[in-house]
Amino acid sequence: MNFLTLAAKNLTRRRGRTGLTVIGVAIAISVLFSLLALNSGYEKELNKEVNSMGVHILAVPKGCPYEAASLIMHGGVIPKYLSASDLDNVTRIPDVELATPMLMHQFLKKDDKTGKTTPHIIYGIKMEDMLQLKPWWKVEGRFFEDNESRVMLVGRDLTDKENLSVGQRLAVGPAKEDFTIVGILERTGDQDDQFHFFPLEEAQRVFGKEGKITTIAVKVRDINRISAVSEEMEKVPDIQVVTMTQIMGTIMNLAGSAKSLLLTVIAIALIISAFGIINTLLMSVNERVREFGMMKAIGASGSDIGKMVLMETVFITISGGIIGTVAALVGSSLIESFVKGMLPYSPSGSLISFSPELVGFSLAFSLVMGLVCGIYPAFLSSRLSPMEAIRGGME
Structure with missing residues (x-):
């Protein structure tokens, strides 16, 4: 049976x-x-995603450090800013290999066919510093120089979604200035695929944020010194320090x-x-x-x-x-x-x-x-x- x-x-x-x-x-x-x-x-x-930032510590304005750090990682705008003097104070700290300022802002792009507007996140960066933090970046076209005007780099996902191409111009900012796409990032598989990147000073000028920065990304010479560097950074009055480990835990x-x-x-x-x-x-x-x-x-x-x-x-x-x-x-x-x-x-x-x-x-x-x-x-x-x-x- x-x-x-x-x-x-x-x-x-x-x-x-x-x-x-x-x-x-x-x-x-x-x-x-x-x-x-x-x-x-x-x-x-x-x-x-945390490792793709290429940094060990983020300095953010005092207030909501973890929420601010999450927005910085994933794209978002925070209402508080740091200043150039904060950057100078961080740069002077021993064991800081690189401290680079960033400005995050948002602009609305209008679709010519539908008339709808969609929010886009802009990172104002120093390209020379970013290429030290993210040496794996590759680009179709070219990277911009930090002293260039009205140029931008665009992430691959954004390019595919908006049907953008090298040489195309986009109207940006309150004055609707034309910015030329000089390069398109090859796909990174992380949040960088979704952003526009401007020279820092251009982003500050266009959005009326001269001298203001959203965050300072810090890379230390020795990862065993992250805690010591964090303690020194905390002494700067306007700064709150968040390590990438803390961000992950939160x-x-x-x-x-x-x-x-x-x-x-x-x-x-x-x-x-x-x-x-x-x-x-x-x-x-x-x-x-x-x-x-x-x-x-x-x-x-x-x-x-x-x-x-x-x-x-x-x-x-x-x-x-x-x-x-x-x-x-x-x-x-x-x-x-x-x-x-x-x-x-x-x-x-x-x-x-x-x-x-x-x-x-x-x-x-x-x-x-x-x-x-x-x-x-x-x-x-x-x-x-x-x-x-x-x-x-x-x-």
Whole structure:
């Protein structure tokens, strides 16, 4: 007697009920798989984004240092500014290899076809300093010189989205001055792909922020001296210091509450799925009492029947696990969009990171779930005596 084949056939007797149970398992496994992939991918992309800045310390205006640092990383405008004297004070600190000023501002670009305006983030930078911080930058066209006027560099994502090209002009600032795109960054895979870059003094002039800067990016000579340099920088009256490690920790803490909510959803989904599996099997066992009695009467043992019921459970959970895993893989972009809407801060890269190990874990979890949920129904079915089963089935 092939109990594996029999178990598979038994599940087709109540296809609707079995199908709903499989779908329930698939949803639970899909959510579990996606969260595990998110947990891995989020931290990986955050590390990549923090490291891509090429700096060890950010000096920001006193007030909300972590929020300001997050905006600086991901694109945003903060209402407070530092001054040239703050930059001078930081530059004089021993062990500071490079201290470069940046100004962030926003301008609205109007679409000639639709008439709609979209906000664009501008970084005013010193190109010579940036190329020391980010030597991996490559460009289509050329980099601008720090003393040039009315020129800009544009990130690749922005170029693709807005259909921009080298030599094209954009009207920028209150006076709608024409700025020429002299270069387009080759794709970096981080937040730099989304920004406009201006010579610092030009950005200050165009937006009326002469002498003002949003942040000072600092690179130290010896990473073991980051704490010492931070302490010296804190002595500058208007400056609040944020290290990249602190930024990562703060962002991870902010994301923790959203992850906790997702974990709660997973727990509820798994519990509902488990009860659905047990309920399906108990109903199946009750409907097949007479059948089990007949099987025992012709020689099947209680353990044979118990194994068959357990196999049915495993079929359900493994099927649900496979469907759920495939659904998560196929729908990863939709899942990522949903999760990005929930998280307070999202890196610009892909947040979901799949791996063969993760697929294996999800399927193994499905198997364990089936074994656990099937123990009680299998135990009940194995305890039936032939005469009691036949009488129960005939009543």
